[in-house]
Amino acid sequence: MLAKTPAGAAPATGTSFLDELFDRGLLIETGVDGLYGRSGLFEAIGDGFQALVTRHGGGDNAEIVRFPPAMARDVFEKSGYMKSFPQLAGTVHCFCGSPADHLALMQTIEQKGDWTAGQQASEIVLTPAACYPLYPTAAKRGALPAEGRLFDLMSYCFRHEPSKDPARQQFFRMREYVRMGTPDQVTEFRASWLERGQALIAELGLPFAVDVANDPFFGRTGKMLAVNQRDQRLKFELLISIESEENPTACLSFNYHQDHFGKTFGLTTADGEVAHTACVGFGHERVILALLKHYGTDVARWPASVRSALGL
Amino acid sequence: MLAKTPAGAAPATGTSFLDELFDRGLLIETGVDGLYGRSGLFEAIGDGFQALVTRHGGGDNAEIVRFPPAMARDVFEKSGYMKSFPQLAGTVHCFCGSPADHLALMQTIEQKGDWTAGQQASEIVLTPAACYPLYPTAAKRGALPAEGRLFDLMSYCFRHEPSKDPARQQFFRMREYVRMGTPDQVTEFRASWLERGQALIAELGLPFAVDVANDPFFGRTGKMLAVNQRDQRLKFELLISIESEENPTACLSFNYHQDHFGKTFGLTTADGEVAHTACVGFGHERVILALLKHYGTDVARWPASVRSALGL
Numbered sequence: 001m002l003a004k005t006p007a008g009a010a011p012a013t014g015t016s017f018l019d020e021l022f023d024r025g026l027l028i029e030t031g032v033d034g035l036y037g038r039s040g041l042f043e044a045i046g047d048g049f050q051a052l053v054t055r056h057g058g059g060d061n062a063e064i065v066r067f068p069p070a071m072a073r074d075v076f077e078k079s080g081y082m083k084s085f086p087q088l089a090g091t092v093h094c095f096c097g098s099p100a101d102h103l104a105l106m107q108t109i110e111q112k113g114d115w116t117a118g119q120q121a122s123e124i125v126l127t128p129a130a131c132y133p134l135y136p137t138a139a140k141r142g143a144l145p146a147e148g149r150l151f152d153l154m155s156y157c158f159r160h161e162p163s164k165d166p167a168r169q170q171f172f173r174m175r176e177y178v179r180m181g182t183p184d185q186v187t188e189f190r191a192s193w194l195e196r197g198q199a200l201i202a203e204l205g206l207p208f209a210v211d212v213a214n215d216p217f218f219g220r221t222g223k224m225l226a227v228n229q230r231d232q233r234l235k236f237e238l239l240i241s242i243e244s245e246e247n248p249t250a251c252l253s254f255n256y257h258q259d260h261f262g263k264t265f266g267l268t269t270a271d272g273e274v275a276h277t278a279c280v281g282f283g284h285e286r287v288i289l290a291l292l293k294h295y296g297t298d299v300a301r302w303p304a305s306v307r308s309a310l311g312l
Numbered sequence: 313m314l315a316k317t318p319a320g321a322a323p324a325t326g327t328s329f330l331d332e333l334f335d336r337g338l339l340i341e342t343g344v345d346g347l348y349g350r351s352g353l354f355e356a357i358g359d360g361f362q363a364l365v366t367r368h369g370g371g372d373n374a375e376i377v378r379f380p381p382a383m384a385r386d387v388f389e390k391s392g393y394m395k396s397f398p399q400l401a402g403t404v405h406c407f408c409g410s411p412a413d414h415l416a417l418m419q420t421i422e423q424k425g426d427w428t429a430g431q432q433a434s435e436i437v438l439t440p441a442a443c444y445p446l447y448p449t450a451a452k453r454g455a456l457p458a459e460g461r462l463f464d465l466m467s468y469c470f471r472h473e474p475s476k477d478p479a480r481q482q483f484f485r486m487r488e489y490v491r492m493g494t495p496d497q498v499t500e501f502r503a504s505w506l507e508r509g510q511a512l513i514a515e516l517g518l519p520f521a522v523d524v525a526n527d528p529f530f531g532r533t534g535k536m537l538a539v540n541q542r543d544q545r546l547k548f549e550l551l552i553s554i555e556s557e558e559n560p561t562a563c564l565s566f567n568y569h570q571d572h573f574g575k576t577f578g579l580t581t582a583d584g585e586v587a588h589t590a591c592v593g594f595g596h597e598r599v600i601l602a603l604l605k606h607y608g609t610d611v612a613r614w615p616a617s618v619r620s621a622l623g624l
Contacts, residue, residue: 028449
């Protein structure tokens, strides 16, 4: 329904899209599903996409912040992520032992035993979405100004979901604009990005659909949370067919968090109300993969208009 | 001995350099020592530095590869990193339990207990240096061509060494050129970068010294390894004074691994010999911090020649 195979795209064969990406050297195997290196060309497509996002969003003068791919564990605990998505989280563990412990560790490794059991949790957890480290940082500055705040984020994120679908990687990059303010300010922001996001992807000539969506909440309680999220239309996704035509991939998402992060991290508006937040997220690798799927892996043969939009 | 405080730099006060970076918004606290957000200006300085590196090294037509900030655990085990630097490594652990396990986990979090004990090691380990994921990838392609190979890498890396020294971060970026080939090919590469690296830093007007160095090997055996490494002059560092004048910081390093990685990962030359490898590493954050320390945190007042070299 979404993607038609255009002229010049790879013909359907027994080879998977992931295999084709490996064969062309665009992605590089590491031995772990969902953990791949990227070629210079893959990165150049991505740079072009990021510049395109900035052309569409840069006029708003968002404050640029770049976090490393990890965050403080106590902030992560407070965020409620382990309640909703425990299966996706990655905690960072370290060796804190003595030289004698180290000898034992080395013996275990030599004997192919499980040496990781002795690793201890550090203060650090991998970032699950680019905006998670931002909320406590913003709250620390005090009440928001009357016009609220707008941030421009990008970071590598981690989600533990090993898969052969190249659009479902364990380590991937997410660009985000995050709006904080009154309910009116943040819902207006999300509505405007629902339009802009479609214009942006249309500029790349990719067929897409926009639909209401839900996050992959864990367990039985999670099912109810997902239904609520859909009923309240808190999450929309811009979907493009990559690995499957039946199950297109969310490449952009438009999220209204209501007062969840405001309450959790003590973020307040100029009037002293609990702040509302919303974000638009761009799946960096997913958009690159959508382009490679739609126009084929021979980038020199992409339409001139698309190459021009991406500065390629 | 190295850095003189230039006109326009921040005067010495009771405030640490890290505090000054926080106050100016160049780095952003996360609550964990060595884990910081970066401002748009900090990133712009870094972009300028990376372009400068490319101007000095780009003519060699290195193959660009970008890995995410993690690598496969089995490759990591094979690399010998846990033997030499166990204290610095970060393993990634996940929740693999049932809904019942999840209930117990949530109770532990609510009671402020140690919920991380139930986390299980994933197949993923954080990257300790940008080149670690590369060696098995290169070996998989078969014997090197007669001219060897040259790669251009950059990634976030992790080392567990919490510190208040902003030049010693737990998550930091490392740019690397990695050369693989015969002993002659790789030692010539390193010798040429020892010159180029100095020319590059001289272009930024930063006072520096180059010295033989050693890695922070663990334990008593580690002391011997360090002595050997120095005796054989396998590691040189380009040092710039950042946090301390007495102990200047390694901002670039020039490493000759001999056949360590070649042997470990089965990398061979065109003649069927074990390949030798060498790398030059650029501490991305460290060079930015050296600039901010030397010229002050008001970038608009930096010398025009430096701003021009960085495209600022």
